[in-house]
Amino acid sequence: MKTSALAVIAAMTASGAVAQDISQADSDWFTAGQATIEQRLALQPNTNRARNVILFNADGNGVGTNYAIRLFAGQQAGGLGDDHVLPYEAFPNMALVKTYTVNGQTPDSAPTASAMLTGVKSKNTMINVDGDVAVGDCANLPGNELTTLTQIADQMGKSIGVISTARLTHATPAAAYAATANRDWEDDSLLPEECDTQKDIAAQLFDAMEAGLIDLAMGGGRQHFLPTAVTDDEGRTGTRTDGRNLVEEITALGGQYVWNDEGFAALEAGDGPVLGLFEASHMQYEYDRTGEPSLAEMTSAAIERLSSNEEGYFLSIEAGRVDHANHGGNLHRVLTDGVAFAEAVQTAIDMVDDTDTLILVTADHEHAIAFNGYCGRGSDITGLCMGINDAGVEHTGEPELAADGKPYTVAGYLNGAGSVLVEQEDGSYSGERPEVSNEEAMDADYLQQALVPMDSETHAGTDVALYAHGPWAHLVGGTIEQNVIFHVMHHAMTAE
Structure with missing residues (x-):
C-alpha cells in the first residue's frame, strides 16, 4: 500500500493533475492545497528596481499576537477565525526574524528599529548608534x-515619510531620523545636562525636516515639540524647557501642521514638509479613536503625497499601540489596533503598483502572550476556551475547566497587570485564580489573566514574521537576523 500511494503521488506530481484514485481528491481541503501549489509554481521573481519601499511595523506583533489578530479579524467578519487570511499573510514571500540585540536576549523597540534601518544590530535603549557605545554615553x-x-x-532623491500611532519621538519612528544614546531623550527636559554632544529627539526631527530628509511625519507626541509656556489646542502644555516651539519653527519653513482630523482632511498639496501631531502623547487606541485620523487614512494621505516625487519614496509606518495594549494586558485593544494595522496594509496594497513598490510587513518583537488549549473552533479569541465538538465543527459552547474547576480564557500572558497573584500587606504575593465568565472576558477593558505580577507586561525574545511583496521580495525567506531587513530594502532600491 505504501509503494502504491507513493506511485500515485509521483504520477500526480509529474502530470500536474490530481489523481482520481485518491479517495480525498474531491475534498475542499485537498483541492485548496493543490491550488496553493499551483500558485507557488506560477510565481516569478520580480527583479525590477524598487522605486518605492514601504516598511510596515506593527510594534509587538509577533507570531503569537498576529495569530490572535487573525482570529479576531475572522470572527469579526462572521467566521470561525482561524481560516481567515490577513492582507499581508497572502504575500508570496516570508521569513522568520530573530530579534535579539547586541546585549539583549529580549529587545526593546530602539535597537530593533535601528537594525531594520541601518543593517547592523545595536544595544537596547539606543537608536542608530554603534553597539560599541555604552547606553547613555553622550561623550x-x-x-x-x-x-x-x-x-x-534621500541621497537618491526619494521622499521620506514616517507615520506612527505612538509618539513620533518614540523609538520606532525616531529611527527614521534620529541618533541617540538613549531613546528616552524625547525632548530637552529629558536630556541630561552634561550631554551636549547630541540633540533631543524632537529637535532632531525638526533638523531632519529643515534639511529635507523627512518630508512627512504624522503621529502623536505634541508635548515634546512645545515649550512649557504653551498650551496646545486640546489644553495640554508642552514639556520643552528650552523655550523652542518646534511647531512654529516647522511652519516657518513653509510646512503644514495639523493636530486633528479636520486639519488632516484639509491638508493642501505642496512641496513643504507636513507635520501631524494628533495627541500630546501617543495617539488613541483604535477602539477609543475620535477626532484623529486612522492609520489607514494616514497611510493613504502619505502615499498620495509622496508619490508625486518621480524618484519615488521610502515610507515607514508603525502601529505602535499594538505594543502598548500588550504591555497593559488588554487583549481587546491589541486586536482592534491590529485590525486597523491590517486595514492600513490593505490600503497600501490597493494604492501602489507592485511592479515598482516593495512592501515589507513585520514586527520589532513579540510579547509574553500565550494561548491555552484544547479549544474548539470558533472560541472567541478574547473569551473562554470552549470544548471541542466531537460531532461537528464549531465548539460545544461549554467552557473547558482547569484543575481548579474554573474556566480559562483562550489567551493570557506570562506576566503583567492581570496577574492572579496579589500583593499582601507584608509585601508577599499570593492568591488564587478568579473565576471569569465569557461575557466578562470579552469586555473591552478586561485584562487577561497573567502569572508573574508586573505593572507592565514585557516583551519576549521569540521570532517575528516578515512578509514581502514586490521587487526583490524573493530575497525574504528562511530564518534571518533582523538587520537583514535593511539589506533587502537597500538591494531592492539600488539593484541594476
Whole structure:
C-alpha cells in the first residue's frame, strides 16, 4: 500500500493533475492545497528596481499576537477565525526574524528599529548608534552614528515619510531620523545636562525636516515639540524647557501642521514638509479613536503625497499601540489596533503598483502572550476556551475547566497587570485564580489573566514574521537576523 500511494503521488506530481484514485481528491481541503501549489509554481521573481519601499511595523506583533489578530479579524467578519487570511499573510514571500540585540536576549523597540534601518544590530535603549557605545554615553556618540536607509534614500532623491500611532519621538519612528544614546531623550527636559554632544529627539526631527530628509511625519507626541509656556489646542502644555516651539519653527519653513482630523482632511498639496501631531502623547487606541485620523487614512494621505516625487519614496509606518495594549494586558485593544494595522496594509496594497513598490510587513518583537488549549473552533479569541465538538465543527459552547474547576480564557500572558497573584500587606504575593465568565472576558477593558505580577507586561525574545511583496521580495525567506531587513530594502532600491 505504501509503494502504491507513493506511485500515485509521483504520477500526480509529474502530470500536474490530481489523481482520481485518491479517495480525498474531491475534498475542499485537498483541492485548496493543490491550488496553493499551483500558485507557488506560477510565481516569478520580480527583479525590477524598487522605486518605492514601504516598511510596515506593527510594534509587538509577533507570531503569537498576529495569530490572535487573525482570529479576531475572522470572527469579526462572521467566521470561525482561524481560516481567515490577513492582507499581508497572502504575500508570496516570508521569513522568520530573530530579534535579539547586541546585549539583549529580549529587545526593546530602539535597537530593533535601528537594525531594520541601518543593517547592523545595536544595544537596547539606543537608536542608530554603534553597539560599541555604552547606553547613555553622550561623550562617545559623535562619530558612532550609523547611516540609515532614509539617508541613503534621500541621497537618491526619494521622499521620506514616517507615520506612527505612538509618539513620533518614540523609538520606532525616531529611527527614521534620529541618533541617540538613549531613546528616552524625547525632548530637552529629558536630556541630561552634561550631554551636549547630541540633540533631543524632537529637535532632531525638526533638523531632519529643515534639511529635507523627512518630508512627512504624522503621529502623536505634541508635548515634546512645545515649550512649557504653551498650551496646545486640546489644553495640554508642552514639556520643552528650552523655550523652542518646534511647531512654529516647522511652519516657518513653509510646512503644514495639523493636530486633528479636520486639519488632516484639509491638508493642501505642496512641496513643504507636513507635520501631524494628533495627541500630546501617543495617539488613541483604535477602539477609543475620535477626532484623529486612522492609520489607514494616514497611510493613504502619505502615499498620495509622496508619490508625486518621480524618484519615488521610502515610507515607514508603525502601529505602535499594538505594543502598548500588550504591555497593559488588554487583549481587546491589541486586536482592534491590529485590525486597523491590517486595514492600513490593505490600503497600501490597493494604492501602489507592485511592479515598482516593495512592501515589507513585520514586527520589532513579540510579547509574553500565550494561548491555552484544547479549544474548539470558533472560541472567541478574547473569551473562554470552549470544548471541542466531537460531532461537528464549531465548539460545544461549554467552557473547558482547569484543575481548579474554573474556566480559562483562550489567551493570557506570562506576566503583567492581570496577574492572579496579589500583593499582601507584608509585601508577599499570593492568591488564587478568579473565576471569569465569557461575557466578562470579552469586555473591552478586561485584562487577561497573567502569572508573574508586573505593572507592565514585557516583551519576549521569540521570532517575528516578515512578509514581502514586490521587487526583490524573493530575497525574504528562511530564518534571518533582523538587520537583514535593511539589506533587502537597500538591494531592492539600488539593484541594476
